[in-house]
Amino acid sequence: MIIALIIIALLFIIGISFYNSLIGKKNQVTNAFSAIDVMLKKRFDLIPNLVEVVKQYTNYEQGTLTRIVELRAKATSGTLSDTEKAQLDSQLSSSVNGLMVNVENYPDLKANTNFINLQTTWTESEEQIAAARRTYNATVTEYNNAIMMFPGSIFAGMLNYQTVPVLETVADERKNISARDLFNN
Amino acid sequence: MSSTINTNVALQNVLAAMEVERKKIASAQTKGYIFIATGIVLGIVVFFLGFPIIGIISGLLPLVYGGILLYQINDELQAYKNSYKHDVIGAALKFLDQSLTIQPNIGIEVSEFMYTQLFNTEPDRYNTEDLVSGSSGQTKFYFAEVHAEYKTVTQTKNGTRTEWHDIFKGIIFAADFNKDFNGITIVRPKDFGSSLGAWFSKHIYSFGNKDVVQLENPDFSKTFVTYGSDQVEARYILTPSMMERILSLNNQSKYSISLSFVQSRMYIAFPLIRNYFEAPVFKSLLNPDALNDDSNAIRFMYDIVQELDLNTRIWGKR
Incomplete structure (x- = not known):
């Protein structure tokens, strides 16, 4: 009788710890996404300044600038889901990177200290976002493994936990492009 | 580099002058050792022939x-050894890069040794020398030889016995990292195979398991275990290309390396067995290969900055 009670108690404790670890992992996923969110916000804050500086020097990039401003407005509207926000950021990122490459046509802009600083901050934020996305993906993989493998799968079924998709990795790590390379093109 | 430095006229003149001094020292030392050996043998033989006092x-x-x-x-x-470090190693360093200098009597302080976070045992005996510093492009770096040991005291029948064990013996390399960060990230070898790797790993700083950073490069994860105080920051430092570069650097080193990233600086610990930058006494300085080991070691350290791409400064840090 006592042995049976001990076994039941033991199973109960093991069950609780599995249950708690699942919840912990799910919270980690949320937490990892909020890290991306912080980085994204930091990056969205850069855009108005970047647009202002570029506007002063160029007359031909209006289309790109308008698109960037629109994307930013959409991204910061607060109505987007996490995945949509991440997708929008990829689009925004490629637009701004396109703009950075076109800068070579505007020697005055290339020499502007404000622009150089913004450009460096932009690259830095890009690397930080890449890191945050990789952290998120690592957390998601851990969470997905936990809810798909036995015995976590039992609790996941009870709690109605679903697998979370990983984010697509950012296409290229900007390893060899330096500000100087861009300017000397 | 060795072939070109061996054709450097100024250095060859220095070496030729030092070779005279070396021969003098070598011959005096040989003579000294022969007399000592003769004394011991003579003493023992005469002693056992039955003439103890005459023997002694x-x-x-x-x-x-x-x-x-x-x-x-x-x-x-001593003068010869110092002059070798100043004149020969100094010249080899200048030959590679004008910014490089050697300070034979200075090294990496014990406080900095602990600050690297790579070792958790406080050394009881600590030796450091041959601080080489300079810069490669925009990146400042320095490295020095370090030998750190701890002691164990055991009780025996005849009293106590003290034994010394290595915490680390080799070169510690430090460079200004090209990104700003506030936390601590540590990369330590996973391989416990080689005996050296085993003691090395044993004495390395260890965090709790929750701080392990699971990285996506399978080769990297197979070779190293990564710990970090901040998961995102660890990945900001260890980008996919940085992981590849660290792996390649590790492949060029005989024993597994350890790395730490502390307060915008990176440290690399290279375990080594031999002592570098020491003047040969019984080998000719004029031998074309005499400088090879030392100059290769210098070149290897200097090239780390290129190898790890530390001169790419596009992330806000100048």
Whole structure:
């Protein structure tokens, strides 16, 4: 009788710890996404300044600038889901990177200290976002493994936990492009 | 590099002058050792032939004379060793990059040794020398030889016995990292295979398991275990290309390396067995290969900055 009670108690404790670890992992996923969110916000804050500086020097990039401003407005509207926000950021990122490459046509802009600083901050934020996305993906993989493998799968079924998709990795790590390379093109 | 440095006229002149000094020291040392050996052998033979007092006296005389010879040459030996470091290693460094200098009597302080976070045992005996510093492009770096040991005292029948164990023996390399960060990230070898790797890993700083950073490069994860105080920051430092570069650097090193990233600086610990930058006494300085090991070591350290791409400064840090 006592042995049976001990076994039941033991199973109960093991069950609780599995249950708690699942919840912990799910919270980690949320937490990892909020890290991306912080980085994204930091990056969205850069855009108005970047647009202002570029506007002063160029007359031909209006289309790109308008698109960037629109994307930013959409991204910061607060109505987007996490995945949509991440997708929008990829689009925004490629637009701004396109703009950075076109800068070579505007020697005055290339020499502007404000622009150089913004450009460096932009690259830095890009690397930080890449890191945050990789952290998120690592957390998601851990969470997905936990809810798909036995015995976590039992609790996941009870709690109605679903697998979370990983984010697509950012296409290229900007390893060899330096500000100087861009300017000397 | 060795082939070109061996054709450097100024350095060859220095080496030729030092070779004369080396021969003098080598011959005095050989003479000293021969007298000491003769003294010991003579003393033992005569002692066992049944003349203990004559044995001790006849053994002691050459022994003392040998000792005096070695003592007399010691100052010159020290001067010769210092001059080798200043003039020969110094020239080899300048040959590679004008910014490089060597300070033979300075190294990496014990406080900095602990600050690297790579070792968790406080050393009881600590030796450091041959601080080489300079820069490659925009990146400042320095490295020095370090030998850190701890002691264990065991009780035996005849009292206590003290034993010394290595915490680390090799070169510690430090460079200004090209990104700003506030936390701590540590990369330590996973391989416990080689005996050296085993003691190395044993004494390395260890965090709790929750701080392990699971990285996506399978080769990297197979070779190293990564710990970090901030998961995102660890990945900001260890980008996919940085992981590849660290792996390639590790492949070029005989023993597994350890790395730490602390307060915008990176440290790399290279375990080594031999002592570098020491003047040869019984080998000719004029031998074309004499400088090879030292110059290769310098070149290897200098190239780390390129190898890890630390001169790419596009992330806000200048």
